[in-house]
Amino acid sequence: MHRRPPGSSLTAVRDLYREVARGATARPLVAASWQRSIEHDVKPGRLEAPYTENLNLDSPLTRAALPVLNALHEQLADDPVSTMITDRNGVVLTRRVSHDGLTTRLNSVQLAPGHVFSERYVGTNGIGTALASGHSVTIAGAEHYAEALRAFHCAAVPILHPIRRTLLGAFNLTTTRQESGGMLMALARSVAGQIEAEIAALASRRERALFQDYMEACSSVRPGAVLALNRDVVMMNEQLSAAVTGPDLYTLLDCAREVADDLRFEGTRTLALPSGRVAELRVSRSRREESDAGAVFRVRLAGRPQREPAPAAGGTRPGLGLVGTSEPWRRSVGDAEAALLSGAWLHLAGEAGVGKGTLVKALHRRHAAGAPLATLEPPPSEAPSAVEPWLRDLGDLLDRPSDVIVLRDVHLLSDRLRRRLRDALASRDRSATGQLIMTSQPSMVAPDDPLEDLCDVSVEVPPLRRRPGDIEQLVRFFLLKYRPSGESSCSSEALATLQGCPWPGNVRQLESVIRDLARRPSGRIIRAEHLPPECRVSSHKALTAIEALERDAILRGLLNRNSNVQRTAQDLGISRATIYRKMRRYGIVPSSLA
Numbered sequence: 117m118h119r120r121p122p123g124s125s126l127t128a129v130r131d132l133y134r135e136v137a138r139g140a141t142a143r144p145l146v147a148a149s150w151q152r153s154i155e156h157d158v159k160p161g162r163l164e165a166p167y168t169e170n171l172n173l174d175s176p177l178t179r180a181a182l183p184v185l186n187a188l189h190e191q192l193a194d195d196p197v198s199t200m201i202t203d204r205n206g207v208v209l210t211r212r213v214s215h216d217g218l219t220t221r222l223n224s225v226q227l228a229p230g231h232v233f234s235e236r237y238v239g240t241n242g243i244g245t246a247l248a249s250g251h252s253v254t255i256a257g258a259e260h261y262a263e264a265l266r267a268f269h270c271a272a273v274p275i276l277h278p279i280r281r282t283l284l285g286a287f288n289l290t291t292t293r294q295e296s297g298g299m300l301m302a303l304a305r306s307v308a309g310q311i312e313a314e315i316a317a318l319a320s321r322r323e324r325a326l327f328q329d330y331m332e333a334c335s336s337v338r339p340g341a342v343l344a345l346n347r348d349v350v351m352m353n354e355q356l357s358a359a360v361t362g363p364d365l366y367t368l369l370d371c372a373r374e375v376a377d378d379l380r381f382e383g384t385r386t387l388a389l390p391s392g393r394v395a396e397l398r399v400s401r402s403r404r405e406e407s408d409a410g411a412v413f414r415v416r417l418a419g420r421p422q423r424e425p426a427p428a429a430g431g432t433r434p435g436l437g438l439v440g441t442s443e444p445w446r447r448s449v450g451d452a453e454a455a456l457l458s459g460a461w462l463h464l465a466g467e468a469g470v471g472k473g474t475l476v477k478a479l480h481r482r483h484a485a486g487a488p489l490a491t492l493e494p495p496p497s498e499a500p501s502a503v504e505p506w507l508r509d510l511g512d513l514l515d516r517p518s519d520v521i522v523l524r525d526v527h528l529l530s531d532r533l534r535r536r537l538r539d540a541l542a543s544r545d546r547s548a549t550g551q552l553i554m555t556s557q558p559s560m561v562a563p564d565d566p567l568e569d570l571c572d573v574s575v576e577v578p579p580l581r582r583r584p585g586d587i588e589q590l591v592r593f594f595l596l597k598y599r600p601s602g603e604s605s606c607s608s609e610a611l612a613t614l615q616g617c618p619w620p621g622n623v624r625q626l627e628s629v630i631r632d633l634a635r636r637p638s639g640r641i642i643r644a645e646h647l648p649p650e651c652r653v654s655s656h657k658a659l660t661a662i663e664a665l666e667r668d669a670i671l672r673g674l675l676n677r678n679s680n681v682q683r684t685a686q687d688l689g690i691s692r693a694t695i696y697r698k699m700r701r702y703g704i705v706p707s708s709l710a
């Protein structure tokens with residue numbers, strides 16, 4: 117983990133940390149959180165919770181939580197207690213408080229919707245520490261890392277998906293009362309439990325609705341091949357499972373998932389399958405009680421399977437379905453392909469959104485489609501209760517020699533867990549073990565990383581800014597994908613702007629920009645002035661998701677205020693010095709926005 121050299125203010129914080137850690141009532145969870153806050157270089161004397169406007173209030177978490185919060189709010193009446201829901205990144209999604217004094221105090225410390233209260237920005241606090249540790253926590257008064265928060269007492273409980281057990285966010289109670297620690301936590305746990313139960317009830321209603329629509333489609337007069345899915349469930353009838361198998365099935369499922377996620381898509385999607393056949397998917401949405409339960413597809417197949425194309429000598433093979441012909445991209449595809457074919461263990465490094473997952477799926481489809489491909493995310497926390505089952509799951513997956521296992525985002529594992537993993541994997545008999553592919557973000561894994569030695573081959577997937585030559589093809593590909601009628605194109609000026617962008621979110625970010633542009637109500641040609649603010653920055657620094665949100669909030673603010681920095685800073689509730697610092701950091705030049 118990145119550590120800063122000690123400075124005078126840091127020394128003061130360390131002293132304070134020692135006090136907190138050694139105090140008679142100091143708790144290990146709080147001490148560990150202070151340690152992380154120091155490592156994140158959070159300044160205790162300056163509270164800066166970044167702000168974002170784009171809150172997702174239409175998620176299963178918020179749909180389940182809002183009625184529970186509203187009912188609780190009525191009961192709490194004028195008590196100086198505030199209730200909040202955050203997403204998994206610590207962004208406050210919604211807050212309930214009716215006590216005027218408390219409202220003012222919470223606003224003065226930015227504990228309000230849109231602000232990010234992760235430990236990374238704010239240091240030890242109920243929300244951030246619950247999310248980082250995966251445990252319910254109370255953070256009382258001086259246990260807060262930021263001085264401005266030390267008048268508050270918080271109890272926060274992580275909220276997990278009831279089936280997948282992945283982290284969705286947190287429920288947090290904040291008060292200025294001194295005495296309420298145990299009671300506060302009991303209440304927080306009970307409310308979080310109600311929210312999780314409501315999420316489970318919503319999921320089961322959703323699954324029942326999807327099943328009903330699927331059965332209706334299957335029992336219609338001429339049913340044919342039918343598929344129904346949402347993020348948790350896939351159902352298909354016999355006609356489909358007999359007619360589509362192997363790579364064709366994986367491609368069909370990928371496309372169906374994408375369509376199911378695109379809530380606005382209605383109608384028919386035509387898809388070329390790897391075998392050379394064409395599938396036509398007629399989509400109907402499954403909706404109940406105003407919410408989306410998934411999608412049902414009637415599938416029609418046309419054409420005959422063709423023979424596989426012969427492998428090309430070196431470089432990328434045609435027919436992988438990957439867009440891009442630039443030299444760095446082709447080299448990484450070729451190297452990864454050679455590694456997969458030789459059965460080597462592969463470390464695939466690349467910034468977020470460069471296409472690591474897409475590349476693995478394409479290669480697997482082409483070369484190992486008969487073998488299952490399993491993907492394992494890092495454990496939700498490093499507590500033994502999360503790590504032990506995770507290691508067991510990995511062991512079980514590796515026990516199947518014909519499988520390909522993708523261990524995603526190994527940079528998120530602590531040094532300790534990385535060493536444990538290395539020891540566990542190094543002792544395995546490779547001939548009786550599945551093929552392992554690890555992915556990571558390059559700047560976050562040192563060359564002497566313990567896991568690096570385990571892999572036989574290491575391939576870096578280049579960031580999009582290092583292959584601007586691929587942008588034109590990707591734009592065309594995404595325009596066709598999101599406007600299949602093919603009536604959109606990009607002016608040369610807009611294309612040049614896109615080619616000059618830093619693309620910190622890489623192909624994923626380009627795809628999302630083109631998707632939004634393709635959905636514009638009118639206009640065949642995309643011109644430079646149609647491009648969103650994020651395409652008008654010149655910094656080549658890779659940003660985290662939260663930083664990107666912050667950057668976009670600043671860009672939008674500047675656009676609204678005709679590039680007036682002072683007024684934008686006021687709108688965002690940050691100082692002039694802070695906005696200038698952030699603009700420098702994000703490469704924002706206000707004159708380019710005018």
Ligand SMILES: Nc1ncnc2c1ncn2[C@@H]1O[C@H](COP(=O)(O)OP(=O)(O)OP(=O)(O)O)[C@@H](O)[C@H]1O
Nearest residue numbers: 438439440468469470471472473474475623624627
């Ligand atoms: N060469 C490509 N051709 C077509 N689409 C691509 C290509 N590369 C990436 N994409 C698209 O970009 C998005 C991001 O790609 P992907 O999820 O594979 O990135 P990643 O490197 O695995 O990211 P992360 O590590 O953040 O999960 C996907 O929607 C994918 O479809």
